[in-house]
Amino acid sequence: MIFLFTAIVNQEEMKLALVLNVIDPSIGGVLIMGEKGTAKSTTVRALAELLPEIDVVKGCRFSCAQEGPFCSECLERIENNGNLEIEKKKMRVVELPLGVTEDRVVGTLDIEHAIKRGEKRFEPGILAEANRNFLYVDEVNLLEDHIVDLLLDSAAMGINTVEREGISFVHPARFILVGTMNPEEGELRPQLLDRFGLCVQVNSIRDKALRMEILKRKIEFDDDPEGFYKKWENKQKELAEKIIKAKERLKDVIVSEDALSAVVEITGELNLDGHRADIVMLKSARAYASFNGKKEVSVEDVKAVAPFALKHRLKRLPFEDITYEAEKLNEVIKRI
Amino acid sequence: MKLLREFKVNFLNFVNQENAKLTLLLNLIEPRCGGVLIVGKKGTGKSTLIKAFTEIVKDVGIPIYELPMNATEEAVLGGIDIENTIKYGKRVFQKGFLSKVNGGFLIIEDINLFPLDILSVVFETQARGVNIIEREGFKLSEPSNFQILATMNPEEAEFSSHFLDRFGLCVFMDEKIDKEKKKEIIKLHCFGGEENSIDELIGKIKFWREISKKVYVPDDVKEFIAEVVLNEAVSGHRADIYLYYASKAFAAYKGETIVTEEHVKVVAPFVLNHRRRFIEPPSEEQEHSHESSNTNSDENKEKKEQKTSPIKNEDFENAKSQEIPSSEKEEIFPVGEPFKVKRLILRKDRLIRTVTGRRTKTKAKGRGGRYIRSLIQKRQEIAIDATIRASAPFQRLRGMKDSLIILDEDLRYKEKERKMSHTVIFVVDGSGSMGAQQRMTVAKGAILSLLMDCYQKRDKVSMIGFRKDKAEVVLPPTSSTELAIKKLKEIPTGGKTPLAAGLMEAYKLVKNLHFKHPEMRFLILLLTDGKVNVSLTGKPLFEEIQSICFMLRDMPATDFIVIDTEKKNSFIKMDLAFKIAEWLNARYFLIDEIKSDTLAQIVSFYKK
Numbered sequence: 053m054i055f056l057f058t059a060i061v062n063q064e065e066m067k068l069a070l071v072l073n074v075i076d077p078s079i080g081g082v083l084i085m086g087e088k089g090t091a092k093s094t095t096v097r098a099l100a101e102l103l104p105e106i107d108v109v110k111g112c113r114f115s116c117a118q119e120g121p122f123c124s125e126c127l128e129r130i131e132n133n134g135n136l137e138i139e140k141k142k143m144r145v146v147e148l149p150l151g152v153t154e155d156r157v158v159g160t161l162d163i164e165h166a167i168k169r170g171e172k173r174f175e176p177g178i179l180a181e182a183n184r185n186f187l188y189v190d191e192v193n194l195l196e197d198h199i200v201d202l203l204l205d206s207a208a209m210g211i212n213t214v215e216r217e218g219i220s221f222v223h224p225a226r227f228i229l230v231g232t233m234n235p236e237e238g239e240l241r242p243q244l245l246d247r248f249g250l251c252v253q254v255n256s257i258r259d260k261a262l263r264m265e266i267l268k269r270k271i272e273f274d275d276d277p278e279g280f281y282k283k284w285e286n287k288q289k290e291l292a293e294k295i296i297k298a299k300e301r302l303k304d305v306i307v308s309e310d311a312l313s314a315v316v317e318i319t320g321e322l323n324l325d326g327h328r329a330d331i332v333m334l335k336s337a338r339a340y341a342s343f344n345g346k347k348e349v350s351v352e353d354v355k356a357v358a359p360f361a362l363k364h365r366l367k368r369l370p371f372e373d374i375t376y377e378a379e380k381l382n383e384v385i386k387r388i
Numbered sequence: 389m390k391l392l393r394e395f396k397v398n399f400l401n402f403v404n405q406e407n408a409k410l411t412l413l414l415n416l417i418e419p420r421c422g423g424v425l426i427v428g429k430k431g432t433g434k435s436t437l438i439k440a441f442t443e444i445v446k447d448v449g450i451p452i453y454e455l456p457m458n459a460t461e462e463a464v465l466g467g468i469d470i471e472n473t474i475k476y477g478k479r480v481f482q483k484g485f486l487s488k489v490n491g492g493f494l495i496i497e498d499i500n501l502f503p504l505d506i507l508s509v510v511f512e513t514q515a516r517g518v519n520i521i522e523r524e525g526f527k528l529s530e531p532s533n534f535q536i537l538a539t540m541n542p543e544e545a546e547f548s549s550h551f552l553d554r555f556g557l558c559v560f561m562d563e564k565i566d567k568e569k570k571k572e573i574i575k576l577h578c579f580g581g582e583e584n585s586i587d588e589l590i591g592k593i594k595f596w597r598e599i600s601k602k603v604y605v606p607d608d609v610k611e612f613i614a615e616v617v618l619n620e621a622v623s624g625h626r627a628d629i630y631l632y633y634a635s636k637a638f639a640a641y642k643g644e645t646i647v648t649e650e651h652v653k654v655v656a657p658f659v660l661n662h663r664r665r666f667i668e669p670p671s672e673e674q675e676h677s678h679e680s681s682n683t684n685s686d687e688n689k690e691k692k693e694q695k696t697s698p699i700k701n702e703d704f705e706n707a708k709s710q711e712i713p714s715s716e717k718e719e720i721f722p723v724g725e726p727f728k729v730k731r732l733i734l735r736k737d738r739l740i741r742t743v744t745g746r747r748t749k750t751k752a753k754g755r756g757g758r759y760i761r762s763l764i765q766k767r768q769e770i771a772i773d774a775t776i777r778a779s780a781p782f783q784r785l786r787g788m789k790d791s792l793i794i795l796d797e798d799l800r801y802k803e804k805e806r807k808m809s810h811t812v813i814f815v816v817d818g819s820g821s822m823g824a825q826q827r828m829t830v831a832k833g834a835i836l837s838l839l840m841d842c843y844q845k846r847d848k849v850s851m852i853g854f855r856k857d858k859a860e861v862v863l864p865p866t867s868s869t870e871l872a873i874k875k876l877k878e879i880p881t882g883g884k885t886p887l888a889a890g891l892m893e894a895y896k897l898v899k900n901l902h903f904k905h906p907e908m909r910f911l912i913l914l915l916t917d918g919k920v921n922v923s924l925t926g927k928p929l930f931e932e933i934q935s936i937c938f939m940l941r942d943m944p945a946t947d948f949i950v951i952d953t954e955k956k957n958s959f960i961k962m963d964l965a966f967k968i969a970e971w972l973n974a975r976y977f978l979i980d981e982i983k984s985d986t987l988a989q990i991v992s993f994y995k996k
Contacts (some may be wrong), residue, residue: 086405087623087624088549088550088553088623088624088626089553089623089624089625089626089627090624090625091625093515097516098777105649107800115754130778142977147516148522149512149513149514149520149522150463150508150512151461151464151504151509151522151523152510152522152523153522153523153524153759154760155523155524155525155759155773155774156523156525156526156527157522160525160777161777161780161781163478163525163776163777164478164479165782166777166780166781166783167478167780167783167784167788167792169782169784170781170782170783170784170785172781175525178522190512190515190516191508191512194508198760198761217774217777217778218781234550245640247703256623256624256625257625258618259867260611260614260615260618261627263614263617263618263628264610266613266625266628267610267613267614267628268610270629271605271632316978353661
């Protein structure tokens with residue numbers, strides 16, 4: 053059993069960044085950086101409980117959306133009978149373990165099918181499972197280069213194209229990439245770093261009362277997981293519903309001109325390359341507004357999420373104290 | 389010999405090492421203590437103790453497995469069962485260690501010598517509690533809750549603090565054992581001990597395990613736990629949790645059902661030992677626990693004396709160095725700002741190796757290394773999954789009956805890769821000329837940046853300093869960057885420039901290491917302004933340096949980098965560093981060049 057999301061003490065930034073991604077998956081994931089033992093992995097795994105249902109094509113092994121893009125199999129279905137049935141499926145957190153091999157990431161030939169029928173059929177890999185779901189990599193900075201290459205490739209295109217062992221197959225692979233890492237153990241390749249929509253920093257809590265609370269909850273959970281689940285049931289439901297509502301409202305939230313110029317001003321001030329920072333910041337601000345039940349994105353919303361969107365995109369020196377850099381960022385945000 | 393081999397030390401007549409025995413028992417009483425790391429020098433009985441403990445664990449009825457050093461990723465996680473797969477024509481799974489050990493203990497001896505990729509996989513699985521197998525066409529998940537009992541000898545290799553944190557408890561083997569105890573140990577090994585029955589102990593353990601369920605921790609003790617951990621300023625929250633369970637287990641061990649502050653104090657050192665910045669020999673608290681676990685107090689006194697002596701030595705040496713009259717002023721410069729280093733790409737060679745690290749990729753020898761992809765070209769190891777896949781579509785055509793028909797053309801091979809680390813030797817000029825215009829400060833900044841890079845790539849580092857009339861190895865090869873940074877800060881500047889001596893020292897070091905570890909690669913990084921003025925042998929300065937350079941250049945598996953700290957705009961520039969780079973066939977950088985350009989701009993931006 054996994055610990056509960058709502059029962060995790062403090063670490064509000066990490067929790068918020070994850071929730072924003074559930075509300076708007078196109079934000080593009082979260083990178084969680086922090087010291088060892090700060091509940092990074094626990095929080096991500098606990099997120100699974102709260103995830104809402106999404107519409108998928110019935111019977112599709114790749115969770116294709118009704119409006120596409122489609123996998124090779126769904127395209128065939130459309131050609132054969134024209135329309136696709138829809139079913140509900142709960143979003144998942146799919147894990148990419150460190151010891152993964154290439155064939156399991158991209159998918160490979162289905163051996164049993166090939167032996168029995170003498171036909172080549174595609175057996176989906178992790179990228180297929182991760183389509184429209186969360187893809188979680190623990191210790192992402194320790195992932196082997198050749199696996200990172202595969203991730204970058206499909207993250208850029210949103211599609212996994214398989215050409216191996218005599219199979220040709222295409223399926224959508226749009227996943228919300230969540231990674232945790234301890235920066236002491238090594239840096240992340242810049243391309244991969246930029247793929248993460250948001251970035252949060254977690255630290256160990258120094259407050260004694262809070263530390264006691266962590267200890268108490270952990271013990272309570274260890275001793276009686278079922279009882280613990282019951283105790284937190286209402287809180288979990290409450291948050292899950294809030295997320296669903298925010299998701300439904302998202303498209304109706306208006307972005308004010310002020311908010312838009314705040315975004316441009318911040319990124320302009322910091323002299324950042326590319327447009328990803330602007331886009332991610334605005335999307336997160338909108339998700340944040342929706343989460344708080346607002347109808348319009350305000351400058352305050354932008355300011356609230358700016359650190360998440362910018363932390364890992366600032367040009368900084370390696371090993372430099374992140375808090376220092378965060379101050380820099382805060383200054384800019386305050387000025388606007 | 390025969391006698392020795394036949395005799396098995398059992399847990400009861402194992403002499404001394406009360407702390408180590410206690411931590412092992414605590415884990416057996418309450419597995420949530422999070423495992424034990426036993427740290428000790430060679431021959432202190434680490435393995436013997438673990439073996440004796442294994443017997444007990446088995447008797448209690450808990451699975452316990454030892455992870456062999458040569459275990460492959462497939463063996464650890466689980467993989468394809470070759471025999472049955474070929475026989476039945478469908479993938480058959482063979483369980484790995486991490487699945488078999490569920491609910492028990494995994495023994496990892498000499499954990500600091502294990503390949504990092506294997507350890508990453510083990511700890512990742514342990515944290516998750518589930519073994520997810522996503523390889524060779526399998527997609528399975530199996531429960532995998534286990535604790536690790538590990539041993540390490542810190543002299544052999546360093547161990548990442550990141551991994552250390554995963555251990556609930558850590559204990560140091562006592563090295564100071566009094567003569568009576570020593571006699572006892574020898575007697576035990578030569579003549580065998582009393583055939584103590586461990587049945588009584590097993591009974592006790594079962595009893596302790598029972599009461600541990602009833603042990604209650606009052607709120608003020610919980611608060612005390614939080615306080616203890618907070619005072620140590622360790623990172624993360626694991627310490628609190630492990631301390632809680634260890635205290636509980638200890639109370640049960642004492643046959644009590646309410647945990648007191650005293651219980652917490654006894655086990656706290658085990659939980660905190662390895663979470664401090666360095667692994668240090670036993671400290672005050674460690675001894676404190678000694679007292680409580682009633683070992684004799686004479687021994688404690690002895691230990692205290694031993695502990696204070698190094699400090700005295702240090703003082704003495706400091707005093708000594710101050711006494712020596714120095715003709716030139718000696719200064720210690722602060723470490724300059726670190727900056728991003730350019731990626732150092734080294735010559736690839738074709739030697740097939742078995743070592744680990746993260747810098748240069750090398751073709752892996754034997755069964756180690758990571759299976760990257762399958763190839764049609766012949767390699768050492770057959771990739772079963774790919775071979776079967778290749779043959780699968782043709783089985784009907786070939787008329788398969790009982791087992792798969794695999795032809796030569798189906799065979800696929802594994803391409804494996806493993807990154808290899810280097811030993812990076814910094815040869816640092818500490819002469820007086822380096823002190824001018826803050827050159828040493830910048831140079832130290834450059835070294836710091838490179839040290840960080842070395843840590844991440846799992847390189848070993850060593851440092852040689854030369855100044856006045858001699859060169860010395862300031863830092864013998866180590867993986868501890870923290871230690872290296874400490875030494876770096878202490879490097880003084882002042883005196884003449886015995887460059888030849890510095891290079892000679894590097895030559896000796898490499899030659900020595902190469903002899904011991906023929907597979908290791910070296911990177912010598914010379915940082916100097918080239919203002920040489922002391923000869924080693926009395927020969928002309930340049931000639932001498934040139935001949936040493938040629939000797940160094942001929943060393944196998946060694947790369948060179950020369951960083952020139954000379955101010956190039958001054959009138960008297962010698963450009964000797966450049967010449968040395970040529971003689972060594974080295975990559976040559978000016979100190980300002982080694983920063984990557986964009987980041988250098990940011991440095992100045994922040995300086996404003």
